Amino acid sequence: MAITFQGMVSTFRIVGTGATPHNLFTIENQNGSGVSVYIRRLVIMMDKTGALATPSPLYRTSRPILMPTGGTALNKGNMDTALTSSAQVVCRSATASDGGGASAITATFGDVLWETYGMRVHTQAGQVLGLESLLIPTETLTYPVKLLNNQALLVQVLAPYAAANPSTDHFVVNCYWTEET
């Protein structure tokens, strides 16, 4: 196999929608790309300024049942500018600018691969850390998630109730992948 592209991308800062589920990010390998996409790292980072004394939402990674639509297509960062990403590889964010209005991604989750909790602020006191939470495990460096043509990966907020995903929650999703033939 030949690596034809090594990419990184980061969403804009996305705020909670007050709804659940809330699609945050997708990476897609659309029909006709001529490459397979290998996702090797996928993380979420968050800050939350409102207090939440009930369970945190889960952040869920799955293979969506159909190709996503909507949202905002992101520019793809390139680790080696001698390489070029296929136009059929698309990353979507749920907003078009940091803290901007929602740009809804239409997608329905399928088989779940991994889930994570991040953090919550039970009461507003002391330091608040915004650490990386893994949306797929570190083993994917060796065993990456493979997207064939017409396949995608979806990251979504899954809250126990809608008010647990307020607009005082701020998210960023980062992804690293390779494209190979």
Next chain:
Amino acid sequence: MAVNFQGMVSTWRTLGSAATPQNIFTIENTSGSTQTVYVRRLVVLCDKTAVLTSVLPLYIVSRATAIPTGGTALNKGSLDTAQSSVANVTCRAATTADGAAASAITATAGDRMWSAYTMRLHTAVGQVLSPEFLALPNLCQSYPVKLLANQALLVQIVASAGSSNPATDHLVVNCMWTEEA
């Protein structure tokens, strides 16, 4: 050996049962399987909204003494859809949906392999972090737990008292494995 399947799975959000022990996840390679299962990552995530000033429950991984029954079979996520998991490999959760009623897994712990503490709220103040807690050590990436046919791995909560495992504890187990022959 050929890797015939690379899978990931995540349980539904499981609530504490107020009893101990509580079986929360199994992965099984049932009799007649043509594959050997290599469990390479197993983690527990939790959020807890109530105060607990006594000792935490342990989250214990063991080889079940017999193949488990009951619970809810989970859909197996695939890292490469060109591969198929054998039907003999089953993953079970202890509930049918996020935060839903118990769907009890019947299994008895065997030799204890690894134990983990997670976190508790001694007082309900400030930020609550919910990082991944390793139910198996990182070395299992290279030295995985091997399940031959008719073998299973069990994750269970073992609390010092049933009241230390309340319904305000919210748990998810994630697992990554390969099937090889």
